[in-house]
Amino acid sequence: xxxxxxxxxxxxxxxxxxxxxxxxxxxxxxxxxxxxxxxxxxxxxxxxxxxxxxxxxxxxxxxxxxxxxxxxxxxxxxxxxxxxxxxxxxxxxxxxxxxxxxxxxxxxxxxxxxxxxxxxxxxxxxxxxxxxxxxxxxxxxxxxxxxxxxxxxxxxxxxxxxxxxxxxxxxxxxxxxxxxxxxxxxxxxxxxxxxxxxxxxxxxxxxxxxxxxxxxxxxxxxxxxxxxxxxxxxxxxxxxxxxxxxxxxxxxxxxxxxxxxxxxxxxxxxxxxxxxxxxxxxxxxxxxxxxxxxxxxxxxxxxxxxxxxxxxxxxxxxxxxxxxxxxxxxxxxxxxxxxxxxxxxxxxxxxxxxxxxxxxxxxxxxxxxxxxxxxxxxxxxxxxxxxxxxxxxxxxxxxxxxxxxxxxxxxx
Numbered sequence: 001x002x003x004x005x006x007x008x009x010x011x012x013x014x015x016x017x018x019x020x021x022x023x024x025x026x027x028x029x030x031x032x033x034x035x036x037x038x039x040x041x042x043x044x045x046x047x048x049x050x051x052x053x054x055x056x057x058x059x060x061x062x063x064x065x066x067x068x069x070x071x072x073x074x075x076x077x078x079x080x081x082x083x084x085x086x087x088x089x090x091x092x093x094x095x096x097x098x099x100x101x102x103x104x105x106x107x108x109x110x111x112x113x114x115x116x117x118x119x120x121x122x123x124x125x126x127x128x129x130x131x132x133x134x135x136x137x138x139x140x141x142x143x144x145x146x147x148x149x150x151x152x153x154x155x156x157x158x159x160x161x162x163x164x165x166x167x168x169x170x171x172x173x174x175x176x177x178x179x180x181x182x183x184x185x186x187x188x189x190x191x192x193x194x195x196x197x198x199x200x201x202x203x204x205x206x207x208x209x210x211x212x213x214x215x216x217x218x219x220x221x222x223x224x225x226x227x228x229x230x231x232x233x234x235x236x237x238x239x240x241x242x243x244x245x246x247x248x249x250x251x252x253x254x255x256x257x258x259x260x261x262x263x264x265x266x267x268x269x270x271x272x273x274x275x276x277x278x279x280x281x282x283x284x285x286x287x288x289x290x291x292x293x294x295x296x297x298x299x300x301x302x303x304x305x306x307x308x309x310x311x312x313x314x315x316x317x318x319x320x321x322x323x324x325x326x327x328x329x330x331x332x333x334x335x336x337x338x339x340x341x342x343x344x345x346x347x348x349x350x351x352x353x354x355x356x357x358x359x360x361x362x363x364x365x366x367x368x369x370x371x372x373x374x375x376x377x378x379x380x381x382x383x384x385x386x387x388x389x390x391x392x393x394x395x396x397x398x399x400x401x402x403x404x405x406x407x408x409x410x411x412x
Contacts, residue, residue, distance in 0.1 A: 002033055003078040009055045013037055013079075016051035018044050026080065028060055029073035030371030036062075036080040042159060042167060042198040048081065049196065049402065050165030058405045061192040063104050066127035067134040069297075069368040071191050072379055075406030083133055086198055089113055097204040098156060098173050103133030103197045119204040122148035126295025133197045139189030142291040146333030147238025147260065148205065152188045157201035160187055162194075163398040173201045186393065193408040194397040210263035212270050215282035216255040221322065224253030225315050225330060227277050231257040232333035236269035241290045242330040246342070247322050255279070258287040294329055298342035303369040305339045305353040309360025317360040324352030335362070346373035354381060380409035 005013075014020035017037040025032030037059070039045045052059060059081040060074050086102035089110060093099070097119055101110060106129045110121045124142035125135040134140065136158070139151050148154070157171030160183075170183035187194060216227055221244060228242035236259040243254045257273065259266045273279040283289075297304040305326075309317045314330060317337050321328050326339035326349075337356070341349040346369070357364035366379035387410050394401075394412045406412070 002031055002074075003058070003076050005035075005055075005057055005078045009057065010035070012055065013048065013051050013057070016044070016047040021082075026062075026065065026068075028068050029071075029374060031074055031077075033060065033077075033080045035078075036082045038082045038085055040085050042086070042161065045081075045083065045086075045161045045196055045198060046165045046167045048165075049161055049163055052081075052402050053164055053400060056400060056402075058400075058402050060404055060407070061133075061137075061196055063131035063133050064106065064129050066125075066130045067138045067140060070138055070379075071404070071407035072411055073371055073374055073406065074404065075411065076401075077405055081196065083196060083198075084131070086133075087131075090199075092117075093173075094119065096173070097206070098201055099204060100173070100199060100201050101132055102199050103131065103136075105132050106130065107132065107135065114204070118207050120207045121202070122154050122205045123151060123202075124148060124291060125151075126291045132200060132202075133192075136188050136197055136200060137190065137192045141334070142294060143239035143241045143287050143331055143334075144258070144291075146232060146240065146331065152185045154202050155184045155188055155200055156203050158184050158187055159198040159200070160195035161198055163400060163402040167198070168195070171201065190393075191404055191408050193404045193412055194393060196403065208260040208262075208266075210259075210261065210266040211284070212259045212266050213282040213284055213286040214257045214259070214270060214273055214279040215286060216257075216273075216277055216279040218253055218255075219251045220253070221251065221318055222315060224255060225318060225332070228255050228330060228332045229311070229314075230277065231255065231273060231279075234259065234269045234273065236261050236266050237333065239287045240331070240333055241287065241294075242332070243290065243293070244318065244322060244328050244330070246325060246327040246340075248325075256282060256286045256290050290329065294338055296340075297368040298327070298340050301343070301370055301373075303339075303341040303344065303346065303349050303373055304367045305341075305349070305364055306367050307337045307339060307353055307356050307360060307364045308362035309335055309337060309357070310362065311335050313360040313362075317356045317362075320356040320359055321352060324348065326352070338367075349373075350377065357381070378410060383410045
């Protein structure tokens with residue numbers, strides 16, 4: 001149950017935020033939240049966080065709720081801080097290829113705005129209507145991150161409100177504005193545990209001259225992974241995804257590839273992939289379809305892990321996870337394997353994922369699963385030496401634990 005808040009404190013918070021909404025419970029790892037604060041702009045977020053800090057009331061930050069499954073269960077949070085009203089593109093410079101937008105803006109809305117501009121948004125987060133804020137806070141990336149780069153590579157500047165209510169900014173609209181410590185990279189992937197993202201400057205990418213999707217079906221983990229690696233290494237490839245069903249369904253694989261760039265290079269590489277591997281044309285939205293699979297979990301009790309690994313160890317990781325009964329998705333260009341466990345014992349799934357991470361010399365993260373699976377576990381795995389830095393940052397930026405308490409690695 002979330003912490004209770006006195007009625008007079010709620011009135012003060014509502015006045016600071018400008019809007020307080022009572023609603024049906026929104027579950028975050030089994031914890032039901034029935035009250036949301038919805039500030040209309042950055043100034044209102046500042047007032048709200050000042051009031052939360054003064055009252056020593058903690059909140060879970062959300063937008064569209066796409067990333068609420070990621071993280072450890074919240075600890076002692078009383079309500080939701082909803083930033084979905086901070087939406088819209090307020091500056092777009094087609095000459096520089098940069099834009100400025102609010103944290104509540106959906107990626108779909110940005111793509112629609114850019115469709116005739118000659119530019120594209122190099123963010124590819126999975127999930128239903130992901131927002132800018134959630135994508136940056138979670139460093140969420142889909143298959144096209146192979147060609148786009150990760151969110152930290154796209155963010156030029158951020159406006160962030162700290163737990164104290166202080167409104168800050170880091171970076172700017174061009175790379176040369178970044179001097180000293182690059183706080184944009186500190187906030188990106190911190191799950192909103194250090195500050196609330198208000199808005200961001202993003203670096204766009206020129207829209208490619210040509211796009212082409214291909215697919216290949218076959219049998220065998222080793223054969224499928226070899227084909228996926230060959231596809232990912234193509235100079236035209238910006239996404240390559242290998243899907244392998246759970247072992248009970250056999251050894252069949254499905255490889256989907258997206259080529260983008262100069263028309264001559266795309267056509268040449270597509271022909272080569274067809275000649276060498278037998279790949280054929282796929283629907284234009286084939287990568288979008290596998291991206292959506294990446295963001296799902298199999299059933300109410302299912303578990304979805306992300307395991308990073310050295311490219312040279314991807315086969316060992318894939319075999320270990322499939323031996324444990326998982327359906328998997330390999331993105332070799334990103335050096336990650338997604339494992340989907342349906343009906344598995346959580347302890348066995350955690351053990352298999354941790355062992356796969358050790359084999360791959362990487363890390364395992366439970367991206368989605370029921371509260372029961374997370375109980376008495378850290379979804380980020382055992383804290384490593386870098387945890388000392390993470391703890392010091394939390395103490396510096398949010399000493400009271402106002403923002404997303406308990407959600408980040410090590411229960412920060």
